[in-house]
Amino acid sequence: MEAIRFYQRRGLLLKPPKPQGGVRRYGLADVQRVRFIKCAQRLGFRLDEVAGPLELDSQTDCAQARQLGSQKLVEVRARLHELHCLESMLVRLISTCSESSSPQSCGLIEGMYELASKQPGGSASTSVSQPCC
CATH class of the missing domain: 1.10.1660.10 (Multidrug-efflux Transporter Regulator; Chain: A; Domain 2)
Structure with missing residues (x-):
């Protein structure tokens, strides 16, 4: 409600x-x-x-609806690309965890700090559209 x-x-x-x-x-x-x-x-x-x-009217506004749908599709595809990039980065970072020989150092956490330090201004981003990688 x-x-x-x-x-x-x-x-x-x-x-x-x-x-x-x-x-x-x-x-x-x-x-x-x-x-x-x-x-x-x-x-x-x-x-x-x-x-x-x-x-919009389904009988008369199809072209306008198509334009709105096409714009949304461009946004969805951009988001998918960002998510695929994030997935690849996470796979690489996670693999460093299992490969880390030092019990005092986690490859994932160290990799995230390293990526965050490469950000402009040295701060990590919180937006998926601006990934830390």
Whole structure:
């Protein structure tokens, strides 16, 4: 129920009238709208991006929808590339753990410190789009 209220505050879902002393009733269109929002989120759209596709008409706005989908696809592919890079870096760092001959030194932790020191300003990044590697 909190998600419904959140969507209403964001303007993604209208608030149905509340009968005197009663409970708000949501119709099938409201349920379909919530399902659409959830589907869009699973496809990678942020809530602030969902309003655009919600307002499009499936009969007349296909070109505009295609453009929104294509933009999202570019973002998803960039994110996948970043995740593959992170995966490779983690595999290498983890392998140094098992290869480390010194019980006082962990290759993973030492490698992370080394990568962090190579960052501009010497600080580690917390964003996946700006990995520490």
